Amino acid sequence: MSIDNPPTIEVDQPEEPTNRPAADHRLKEWLSRGYVRRIIVLSVIIGLVILPLAWLVIHFMNLTGAPASAIMVEIERTMFVFTVVSAPLMAITLAILFYSLTGWGRVTGEDPPMQESPAIRTNGTAVVLWIAATSILAGFLVIWGLVELATITSYANGSTPANQQPNGQKAIDINVTGQQWVWTFEYPDQGAITTDTLVVPIDVPLYFNVTSKDVVHNFWVVELGIKIDANPGAITNTGVTPDKLGTFNIRCAELCGLHHAYMQTKIKVVTQAEFDSWVREMGGKRTV
Amino acid sequence: MTDTAVVYQTHDVPQPRQHGKPGGILRHTSIITGTVLGVVAAVVTYAIGSHFFVPWGTQNSDASQVGLNALIAATYFAWVIFFMIGIGAFAGPIRWALGHDLTHDDAEYMAGKDQGKWRYWKYTTDHKVVGTQYLIVSMVLLGLGGLLAMLIRTELGITWMEVFDPNFYNSLIGTHGIVMIIALIIVVTGPFGNFILPIMIGARDMAFPRLNALSFWLLFAAIPPLASNLFLGGLRDGWTVYQPLASQAPIGMIGYQVTIIVFAFSTGVASVNLITTSVTMRARGMTWNRVPIFVIGVIASSVMGLVWFPMFQYSQILAISDKVISTSFYNPVMGGSVWLYENLFWLLGHPEVYVVVIPGTAALMELMVVFLRKPLFSYKVAIAGFAGVVGISSIVWVHHMYMTGWAPSAGYPFMLSTELISIPFGFLVLVMLGTLWRGKPWTRLPMMCVYAVVWDKVVGGITGVYLSDVPVDQYMHGSMFVVAHFHYMLMGAGLFAAIGATAYWFPKMTGRMLDERLGSIGFWVAFFGFQLTFGSMFVAGLQGMPRRVLQFDNAFNISNWLSTIGAFTIGIGMLVFLYAIITSWRSGKPSGSNPWGGKTLEWQTETPVPLENFPVLPVVTGDPYDYGVPDPYDAVLEADKQPAGVA
Numbered sequence: 001m002s003i004d005n006p007p008t009i010e011v012d013q014p015e016e017p018t019n020r021p022a023a024d025h026r027l028k029e030w031l032s033r034g035y036v037r038r039i040i041v042l043s044v045i046i047g048l049v050i051l052p053l054a055w056l057v058i059h060f061m062n063l064t065g066a067p068a069s070a071i072m073v074e075i076e077r078t079m080f081v082f083t084v085v086s087a088p089l090m091a092i093t094l095a096i097l098f099y100s101l102t103g104w105g106r107v108t109g110e111d112p113p114m115q116e117s118p119a120i121r122t123n124g125t126a127v128v129l130w131i132a133a134t135s136i137l138a139g140f141l142v143i144w145g146l147v148e149l150a151t152i153t154s155y156a157n158g159s160t161p162a163n164q165q166p167n168g169q170k171a172i173d174i175n176v177t178g179q180q181w182v183w184t185f186e187y188p189d190q191g192a193i194t195t196d197t198l199v200v201p202i203d204v205p206l207y208f209n210v211t212s213k214d215v216v217h218n219f220w221v222v223e224l225g226i227k228i229d230a231n232p233g234a235i236t237n238t239g240v241t242p243d244k245l246g247t248f249n250i251r252c253a254e255l256c257g258l259h260h261a262y263m264q265t266k267i268k269v270v271t272q273a274e275f276d277s278w279v280r281e282m283g284g285k286r287t288v
Numbered sequence: 289m290t291d292t293a294v295v296y297q298t299h300d301v302p303q304p305r306q307h308g309k310p311g312g313i314l315r316h317t318s319i320i321t322g323t324v325l326g327v328v329a330a331v332v333t334y335a336i337g338s339h340f341f342v343p344w345g346t347q348n349s350d351a352s353q354v355g356l357n358a359l360i361a362a363t364y365f366a367w368v369i370f371f372m373i374g375i376g377a378f379a380g381p382i383r384w385a386l387g388h389d390l391t392h393d394d395a396e397y398m399a400g401k402d403q404g405k406w407r408y409w410k411y412t413t414d415h416k417v418v419g420t421q422y423l424i425v426s427m428v429l430l431g432l433g434g435l436l437a438m439l440i441r442t443e444l445g446i447t448w449m450e451v452f453d454p455n456f457y458n459s460l461i462g463t464h465g466i467v468m469i470i471a472l473i474i475v476v477t478g479p480f481g482n483f484i485l486p487i488m489i490g491a492r493d494m495a496f497p498r499l500n501a502l503s504f505w506l507l508f509a510a511i512p513p514l515a516s517n518l519f520l521g522g523l524r525d526g527w528t529v530y531q532p533l534a535s536q537a538p539i540g541m542i543g544y545q546v547t548i549i550v551f552a553f554s555t556g557v558a559s560v561n562l563i564t565t566s567v568t569m570r571a572r573g574m575t576w577n578r579v580p581i582f583v584i585g586v587i588a589s590s591v592m593g594l595v596w597f598p599m600f601q602y603s604q605i606l607a608i609s610d611k612v613i614s615t616s617f618y619n620p621v622m623g624g625s626v627w628l629y630e631n632l633f634w635l636l637g638h639p640e641v642y643v644v645v646i647p648g649t650a651a652l653m654e655l656m657v658v659f660l661r662k663p664l665f666s667y668k669v670a671i672a673g674f675a676g677v678v679g680i681s682s683i684v685w686v687h688h689m690y691m692t693g694w695a696p697s698a699g700y701p702f703m704l705s706t707e708l709i710s711i712p713f714g715f716l717v718l719v720m721l722g723t724l725w726r727g728k729p730w731t732r733l734p735m736m737c738v739y740a741v742v743w744d745k746v747v748g749g750i751t752g753v754y755l756s757d758v759p760v761d762q763y764m765h766g767s768m769f770v771v772a773h774f775h776y777m778l779m780g781a782g783l784f785a786a787i788g789a790t791a792y793w794f795p796k797m798t799g800r801m802l803d804e805r806l807g808s809i810g811f812w813v814a815f816f817g818f819q820l821t822f823g824s825m826f827v828a829g830l831q832g833m834p835r836r837v838l839q840f841d842n843a844f845n846i847s848n849w850l851s852t853i854g855a856f857t858i859g860i861g862m863l864v865f866l867y868a869i870i871t872s873w874r875s876g877k878p879s880g881s882n883p884w885g886g887k888t889l890e891w892q893t894e895t896p897v898p899l900e901n902f903p904v905l906p907v908v909t910g911d912p913y914d915y916g917v918p919d920p921y922d923a924v925l926e927a928d929k930q931p932a933g934v935a
Contacts, residue, residue, distance in 0.1 A: 035726070057830060060827050060830035060831055061763070061830050061831070061832075063830075063831050063843060064831055064832050064841070064843050071759075071762075072763075074759060075759050075760055075762060075763045078757060078759050078760050079754060079760055082753060082754055082757065082760070083750075086750050086753060090746055090750055093717060093721060093742070093746055094743070094746060096721050096724060096725065097721070097724065097739060097742050097743065097746075100724040100725070100727060100729065101729065101731075101739065104726050104727060104728055105728040106728055106729050106730070106731055107728055107729070107730040107731070108730070108731055109730075112658075112730070112883070112884055112885030113661055113728070113730045113885075115661070115728065116661040116662075116915060116916045116917045117660055117661050117662040117726060117727040117728050117915070117916050117917075118662065118726055118916055118917060118918070118919035118920065119662065119663050119915065119916030119917060119918060119919065120662065120663070120665060120722070120725065120726065120916070120919060121663050121665070121666075121667075122665060122666040122667075122668075122669070122722075123665075123666075123722070126718075126722060127666055127669055127718065130714065130718045131711070131714075131715070131718075134710065134711050134714035135711055138707050138708060138710050138711050141707050141753060141757065142703065142704050142707045142708070144757075145703050145707065145756075145757040145758065145759065146700055146703065146704070148757070148758075148759045149699055149700065149703065149758045149759055152759050152762070153696070210693070214532070214536075215530075215532050215533040215536065216530050216531075216532075216533065216626055216692075218691065218765075218766055220766065220834070222763075222832040223832075225762060225763055226762065227691050227762050227763070227765055227766070228691060228693050229691055229692040229693050231620070231626050231627070231692070231693060232532060232620040232621070232626065233620025233621065233624075233625075233626075234620065234626075234693070236692075236693030237693070249832065249841075251832070251834050252834065253691075253765065253766030253767065253834045253835075254530070254766055255458070255525060255526045255528075255530070255533070255835075255836040256533060257458070257524065257525075257533055257536065258454050258455055258458070258524075259454060260454075260458075260836060260837060261454070261836075261837035261838050261839045261840065262839065
């Protein structure tokens with residue numbers, strides 16, 4: 001701009017004229033900066049390090065026994081998916097964090113640095129992209145969670161996944177009573193037999209009516225992936241269909257006083273025939 | 289003075305009569321008179337009460353138990369009330385009610401003028417004294433909580449035997465929990481909200497100096513009832529003290545309830561004071577878009593405390609009423625509801641996490657701009673993040689109750705709100721990353737805390753996403769995974785941020801530099817110990833280890849051994865850090881008034897800060913983050929745009 005050639009004011013011009021390079025050109029220029037490239041590489045490396053976490057998580061969850069119900073399978077799948085979809089954002093965050101330690105230079109010493117960094121007040125593109133990315137991620141997690149919750153709720157209520165054998169068997173009701181510091185299980189349909197170790201047949205829906213005689217306990221069948229508080233003065237319900245033979249853990253997951261740590265027992269998942277003979281042994285009657 | 293004061297004087301507003309000599313009983317009260325009067329009142333209450341309330345012949349009947357509970361509660365309340373009377377908390381208001389205000393001399397005396405170190409032991413209204421008192425008390429509480437944590441980890445590390453009696457172990461976890469919660473709630477807003485914030489906004493003191501002293505001494509009075517429960521049977525029910533387990537508890541439980549009720553008053557008073565100060569006492573020219581971000585963080589935290597702490601307090605008022613007058617709000621046998629307690633408790637219980645994390649985060653944002661010599665990235669996004677977290681945090685509490693059976697279908701909406709809070713929380717991470725972007729960090733201890741805290745927030749945030757999901761929570765709820773997650777948030781993001789804030793403002797508070805080498809060693813040892821402790825605790829949780837147990841399956845041994853090693857590493861690191869603080873406070877290098885080259889107002893006044901902070905009240909003409917040079921990349925674009933821009 002010079003005095004000989006003053007700018008003309010055009011009133012009708014709809015948008016401000018600008019010499020700003022086109023968006024794709026700016027993106028290209030941005031991607032050509034050394035630090036951007038290094039951060040991208042670092043993100044990919046960190047992402048590749050994080051991703052095995054997804055398998056590791058499942059590995060740890062299975063250390064005390066593989067999933068023994070469709071509910072537990074869904075829970076592990078959710079853990080896996082959440083880890084995988086969170087990994088990119090985590091990787092980018094950590095990449096920027098680690099890179100900034102030295103990547104743009106650093107200052108040491110006793111006195112405040114005189115060398116100032118670029119005054120970046122904000123960056124609309126970065127803000128919009130970040131908010132969009134986190135919102136999409138959160139939205140996905142919410143939708144996934146809602147669908148999974150509906151799924152496991154339906155499993156808990158006795159419906160079985162389509163890929164398993166269809167069964168029209170009646171669910172077995174089990175009354176679970178927590179008291180300091182033992183679990184008692186009653187089978188009302190099998191002649192009201194009671195036990196302190198659960199024995200249940202495989203592939204039959206179980207329906208638990210959980211209550212407590214004294215304080216709040218929490219009925220947690222670890223490998224079957226169900227958990228519900230046992231409240232005094234109220235009955236809470238949960239259900240599951242075990243699909244794996246074996247012995248699994250039941251633990252109290254709510255602090256219930258002196259011997260809370262020892263308030264645990266086992267659940268034995270057996271075949272229908274074994275279950276029937278166990279019921280006879282216990283003096284109950286066979287109803288199924 | 290401001291224009292407002294001039295206007296009042298011209299209109300000759302009638303002032304309260306100021307007759308009488310300066311002096312009076314105010315000048316003779318201190319922690320000594322307070323403690324003496326409090327203890328005497330407690331003993332007298334107990335002695336008189338035991339004649340009337342408890343028929344000693346019938347110790348085993350319910351009636352005598354209720355009487356004993358009432359007696360203990362009365363004793364504790366007598367201690368609190370008479371301690372406050374004895375220290376002179378009500379001397380000012382009483383004189384006011386009698387028609388004479390404090391004279392100017394008295395007000396200056398109460399602010400601790402010319403009293404040397406003794407002013408830290410009195411009902412001193414100067415915000416700098418209160419801030420220092422808060423710093424010391426929070427460090428004492430953190431030390432106590434840390435010691436209890438070491439005992440917990442000792443028990444859990446020695447997997448082959450019971451080291452402690454289970455009742456004692458349960459007391460350990462409960463006391464550790466509530467002590468740490470109280471310590472973390474005060475650890476940033478207490479010292480720095482009181483000491484630094486008024487200077488930062490260019491005020492001479494807090495809006496309500498006497499309330500400021502009140503909030504601190506209420507906190508102080510609340511501690512003995514909590515501590516005494518260790519001798520009255522212990523707090524065996526976790527820091528959550530779920531009902532009706534708490535109704536079985538020994539009488540020490542009353543101490544917990546009194547403490548929470550009193551502490552909630554203290555928090556409420558402090559919150560009102562901090563909010564009012566930030567809103568009304570800002571220097572001329574400090575418009576809302578020039579307010580340092582730390583002030584915004586403290587306001588956000590205070591709003592949450594003010595709104596939600598009464599819920600926690602109320603839950604304990606109902607609990608103490610169940611104990612001492614035999615109501616049955618929580619007693620299911622009599623038609624009460626355990627879910628009522630859980631709801632009231634978690635209404636504060638969840639926002640409380642943000643009460644801890646937000647001021648720490650804001651303090652780190654405040655200091656990182658100084659060490660990066662860059663403006664804060666997207667100041668408005670940071671404010672939106674705080675506002676969003678404050679808003680959404682009030683509608684997420686039921687995620688602590690997914691597995692209680694209270695309302696299974698509530699899982700859907702509360703899963704939605706809980707996952708949504710990660711969006712405004714993400715804003716805060718964006719602001720910190722954006723500020724780091726292309727900055728050259730001055731790698732001093734406060735700045736390194738920023739790196740540590742962002743790392744912890746990432747880990748704590750991602751694991752929080754798992755827990756907010758109902759199906760995953762169905763596995764994780766009540767397991768060690770939860771313990772590891774909230775330690776990443778409360779300790780990793782909360783306490784380490786507080787360490788950063790302490791290192792940053794230490795020169796302003798004490799006039800001396802914090803020993804960089806010792807402080808850093810302590811900090812990093814604690815940080816890596818922390819990763820080991822809670823990293824392996826995640827594994828124990830994934831394997832299915834429930835929390836709050838003292839014995840467990842052998843399958844969990846390895847991760848518990850690692851956790852214990854990590855915990856003792858934290859302990860060593862924290863001791864080194866504490867040693868650094870003590871030695872630096874006594875004989876550190878003098879810092880001068882602005883060792884970091886900060887631009888906010890607290891660095892512009894001299895050190896030690898004079899009684900009324902500024903000789904002349906400052907006028908603010910710019911925003912506090914005026915650091916940095918024009919971006920060289922932008923300069924090219926700006927040059928291109930120049931003709932168009934002028935046209």
